[in-house]
Amino acid sequence: MPRATLLLVEDDPAIAELVAFHFEREGFAVSATADGEDAVLLAREKAPDVVLLDWMVPGLSGIEVCRQLRRMPGTANVPIIMLTARGEEEDRVRGLETGADDYVTKPFSPRELVARVAAVLRRVRPALAGELLSYADVEMDTVGHRVRRDGDAVALGPTEFRLLRHFLEHPGWVFSRERLLDAVWGHDSEIEIRTVDVHIRRLRKAMNEGGRADLIRTVRSAGYSLDTDPDSG
Known part of the structure; x- marks a missing residue:
C-alpha cells in the first residue's frame, strides 16, 4: 500500500521540522513549504492526501490557500487541517467555513496532531487510519458498515451512515447544514438544504431507539454537533 502523502505549509522552521519528524515516523511521505503560493503550486502539481496549513504564512495567507485548494478540482476534497496560534472562536469558525476540516491551536501535541490527521483521513482513505470509530457508547466499523450503540446493532441507511x-470523525464540532451537504453529499450536490434536517431526524430516530440519550445536538442558527452535553455551546 502506498504511503499517505502530507503537504505541510508552515513558516516556523522548528515547528516544521518537529511535525515532519513525527509524521515521517508514522510512515507519511511529507513535503513541506513555508510559502502559501508555493503550497498551491505543489498541490496543483500533485494532490496530497492531507494538508497541514498554518494560518500565517508568507505569500498567501492560510485562509486564502485553503480557499484556493477548495476551488481546484484536484484538491477540492483533500482534507485540510489549520495550524495556528489564533484560538478565538471567530477565527476557528472562519477557518472551518472557508473549507478546513479541522483546526489545531498552537502550541499543540504532535501525538494529538497525528491523531487528528488520522481522523480526517478516514473519510477518504480509511485503510490508512484504521477501521473503527467510536464516541461515547457508539462504535462504527467503517469497512464492515456496521454501527453499534452500547453493544446493540443500529440499522442505518447509507446517508445516515x-x-x-x-460526526464521529469530528466530535464536538458544530457543522452548518451547508458544510454537512458538502461533506456527506458532495460539493457539487444539488440536494436542497432542508434535506439535511430530514436525514438528521432519521439518524436520531435510529440512534435513540429504546429511549437512549440523544447525542446529536441542535445548535440554534448554526447547525448540528455530536455532543454528550446537550447544554454546551
Whole structure:
C-alpha cells in the first residue's frame, strides 16, 4: 500500500521540522513549504492526501490557500487541517467555513496532531487510519458498515451512515447544514438544504431507539454537533 502523502505549509522552521519528524515516523511521505503560493503550486502539481496549513504564512495567507485548494478540482476534497496560534472562536469558525476540516491551536501535541490527521483521513482513505470509530457508547466499523450503540446493532441507511461517520470523525464540532451537504453529499450536490434536517431526524430516530440519550445536538442558527452535553455551546 502506498504511503499517505502530507503537504505541510508552515513558516516556523522548528515547528516544521518537529511535525515532519513525527509524521515521517508514522510512515507519511511529507513535503513541506513555508510559502502559501508555493503550497498551491505543489498541490496543483500533485494532490496530497492531507494538508497541514498554518494560518500565517508568507505569500498567501492560510485562509486564502485553503480557499484556493477548495476551488481546484484536484484538491477540492483533500482534507485540510489549520495550524495556528489564533484560538478565538471567530477565527476557528472562519477557518472551518472557508473549507478546513479541522483546526489545531498552537502550541499543540504532535501525538494529538497525528491523531487528528488520522481522523480526517478516514473519510477518504480509511485503510490508512484504521477501521473503527467510536464516541461515547457508539462504535462504527467503517469497512464492515456496521454501527453499534452500547453493544446493540443500529440499522442505518447509507446517508445516515455517512452523516454519523462525519460526526464521529469530528466530535464536538458544530457543522452548518451547508458544510454537512458538502461533506456527506458532495460539493457539487444539488440536494436542497432542508434535506439535511430530514436525514438528521432519521439518524436520531435510529440512534435513540429504546429511549437512549440523544447525542446529536441542535445548535440554534448554526447547525448540528455530536455532543454528550446537550447544554454546551
